[in-house]
Amino acid sequence: GESVGLHLPTLSVQEGDNSIINCAYSNSASDYFIWYKQESGKGPQFIIDIRSNMDKRQGQRVTVLLNKTVKHLSLQIAATQPGDSAVYFCAETSNQAGTALIFGKGTTLSVSS
């Protein structure tokens, strides 16, 4: 079936390092991708999104890269801070309304100071 997977379940970095979280998706018809951050006891928080007609999109300290050829998505976090520690999910959808998201299992990012 359709699924979104992440390459690593956990990632540990030092404060100030750059972090890269990877995600592979399987549905070539997906046209909209979103990264969410989920802290303990909270719901997923929107970080950044990207449409399939783009390869790269930048936000504040975050960059999302989309490689449609190999169906790969990555989230880069610059100058990682302890407050970035959380579980990160990528999600995809082939619905133009941006709903019925398919989530992967998530990557737990741990930032040590």
Next chain:
Amino acid sequence: ETGVTQSPTHLIKTRGQQVTLRCSSQSGHNTVSWYQQALGQGPQFIFQYYREEENGRGNFPPRFSGLQFPNYSSELNVNALELDDSALYLCATHKTGVNSPLHFGNGTRLTVT
């Protein structure tokens, strides 16, 4: 602008009982979706409501049902609770339109004993 709010935050029910979870939509958001998140997993799509009607459903049995009200708030009802229904239930809202990201509430933690 108010965010997505869910109630209650925690709930304990017995197998076979029925439960109703509630969600207030973020201001201006007319579409609501519900997701189930088991421990250590990514959220799974249950269904979506727009204009008070269900217009998308994931792989969940009919004992999972919902409502959307004219003010865009929503309810998730689960009948005949099973132990495997224990999970975090997330409500997400957005404005219907192309590539509009979902905004999640902090969820209701349901425990079925």
